[in-house]
Amino acid sequence: xxxxxxxxxxxxxxxxxxxxxxxxxxxxxxxxxxxxxxxxxxxxxxxxxxxxxxxxxxxxxxxxxxxxxxxxxxxxxxxxxxxxxxxxxxxxxxxxxxxxxxxxxxxxxxxxxxxxxxxxxxxxxxxxxxxxxxxxxxxxxxxxxxxxxxxxxxxxxxxxxxxxxxxxxxxxxxxxxxxxxxxxxxxxxxxxxxxxxxxxxxxxxxxxxxxxxxxxxxxxxxxxxxxxxxxxxxxxxxxxxxxxxxxxxxxxxxxxxxxxxxxxxxxxxxxxxxxxxxxxxxxxxxxxxxxxxxxxxxxxxxxx
Ligand code: FES
Ligand SMILES: [Fe+2]
Numbered sequence: 001x002x003x004x005x006x007x008x009x010x011x012x013x014x015x016x017x018x019x020x021x022x023x024x025x026x027x028x029x030x031x032x033x034x035x036x037x038x039x040x041x042x043x044x045x046x047x048x049x050x051x052x053x054x055x056x057x058x059x060x061x062x063x064x065x066x067x068x069x070x071x072x073x074x075x076x077x078x079x080x081x082x083x084x085x086x087x088x089x090x091x092x093x094x095x096x097x098x099x100x101x102x103x104x105x106x107x108x109x110x111x112x113x114x115x116x117x118x119x120x121x122x123x124x125x126x127x128x129x130x131x132x133x134x135x136x137x138x139x140x141x142x143x144x145x146x147x148x149x150x151x152x153x154x155x156x157x158x159x160x161x162x163x164x165x166x167x168x169x170x171x172x173x174x175x176x177x178x179x180x181x182x183x184x185x186x187x188x189x190x191x192x193x194x195x196x197x198x199x200x201x202x203x204x205x206x207x208x209x210x211x212x213x214x215x216x217x218x219x220x221x222x223x224x225x226x227x228x229x230x231x232x233x234x235x236x237x238x239x240x241x242x243x244x245x246x247x248x249x250x251x252x253x254x255x256x257x258x259x260x261x262x263x264x265x266x267x268x269x270x271x272x273x274x275x276x277x278x279x280x281x282x283x284x285x286x287x288x289x290x291x292x293x294x295x296x297x298x299x300x301x302x303x304x
Contacts, residue, residue, distance in 0.1 A: 005301050006113035007205045008123045011223045013136060013233055014040070014108050021064060023055035026110065028226040031099065033108060036062040036075045040108050042101040043077055048094055107221065107233070112205075124184050124203055137234045137254040139261055144274035145206065145222045145230040146298060151268050152208050152220060153200065153290035155190045161263050175287040185297065188290035200290070204297045215239040218253075227274055232261075277302060 011026045012033055021034035023045045032045035032055040043064070045055050052068040059065075063072040063080050072081040077098040079090050100111035104123040111120060141148050151157070156175040158167030176191040185203040189196035201209045206222040221233040236253040240246060273279055276295055284292055 006111065006116055006121075007301065008102065008109040008121070009112055009205055009223070010105070010107035010109045010207065010221050010233075012108040013138070014103050014106050015136075017108065019059065021055045021057065021059060023053055025225050027112065027224050031110075032064070033101070034059050034064050039075070040101050040103050041075050042099040042108070042110050043073070044097045044099075046096070047071065048079075048096055054096065106235075124207075136250075137257050139232050139234070139257055140225075141230045141232055141261070141265060141268060142228060143230060143265075143268040143271065144227055144276075145224040146276040146294075147268050147271050147274060148230045148232060149202070149206065149208065149222050150276060150291045150294055151264055153188060153202060153294055154288070155188070155198070155290070156285075156287040157264075157267075161267055162260060165260050165263065177287060177289045179289050179293055186290070186293045188293070202290070202294060202297075204301060228269075 009026075012022075012024055016022055017033050017035060017040060019035070021032050023030060023032055025031070030045040030053065032043050032053070034041050034043075034055075036059070041064075043054065045053050047054055047066040047068060049066065049069060049071050052066055054064050054066055054073070057065045057067040060072060063074050065072045065081075070081075070083040071079055071094075072083075073096050074080045075098070077096040078092070079094040082088050082090060082094075100115075100120060102109045102120075102123050105125050109123050155177060159170040159173060161167065178189045178191055178196070180187040180189065182201065182203075185201065185207075187199055187201045190198040199211055201211070203209075206224075207219065208222070209217055209219045211217050215238060217237045219235045219237065221235075223231040223233065225231050234253055234257045236249055238249050240249065277298065
């Protein structure tokens with residue numbers, strides 16, 4: 001997948017990473033995530049000796065050991081041990097490419113793009129969601145991540161694709177949308193009687209949020225797996241007056257996502273082309289304003 005200009009991308013739910021290394025395909029590449037103590041590490045999941053998956057190995061102190069011949073690699077990717085050789089000077093080339101990683105807001109974030117000249121920027125967050133409890137669910141979409149993002153920024157598909165669920169009472173509506181810039185992204189307000197009826201927020205590169213009520217928000221993180229697969233982490237943030245029924249919200253997050261997204265899946269997977277960067281022939285409508293705003297952001301961030 002083409003690199004974008006430098007951005008932090010949330011790509012893994014941090015709770016997936018325990019003591020054992022985990023392998024995840026992200027941006028078309030197999031990566032291994034592991035922890036050296038409390039610090040998360042991300043590397044290419046491919047041993048430089050003979051290509052085995054390091055994720056099948058184990059963490060030994062501050063190193064990861066390959067399962068094939070036991071070579072060990074430190075957090076900087078350098079080989080620290082070759083157990084089957086005696087008197088062997090480890091060459092610098094015997095190393096694994098590492099990817100900068102941060103842990104924030106319950107996700108592991110990786111840096112994509114050229115290294116910044118100074119410090120890495122801070123990881124962007126939706127600040128008002130942080131103190132809230134959340135229920136999580138994840139789904140795999142068979143489409144390019146840009147198409148998946150556009151789908152959730154598109155109000156006007158609701159009465160057609162979701163006619164029996166979230167678009168049920170929207171038959172025959174006219175879509176009036178007002179756009180607002182926010183740092184790192186935009187808000188799109190669906191207007192009714194001159195007031196915002198529903199508002200969504202998108203933060204580049206891959207976070208989306210729907211503010212349903214002051215105590216209830218629904219967020220999605222769109223994680224590129226490869227050119228035709230996107231892993232979507234869904235999260236409901238809520239403050240419930242009755243703490244004991246949190247499990248109900250967790251269940252709601254999973255169930256509602258499945259119910260609604262299964263209606264989107266075949267349509268989004270059918271869109272040609274996949275990556276919207278190459279969709280220059282499409283004839284967009286005024287009601288596509290959030291899609292247009294996303295494409296503008298996306299083009300501005302892309303390395304050419
Ligand atoms: S392939 Fe990893 S040690 Fe040989
Ligand atoms: Fe949809």
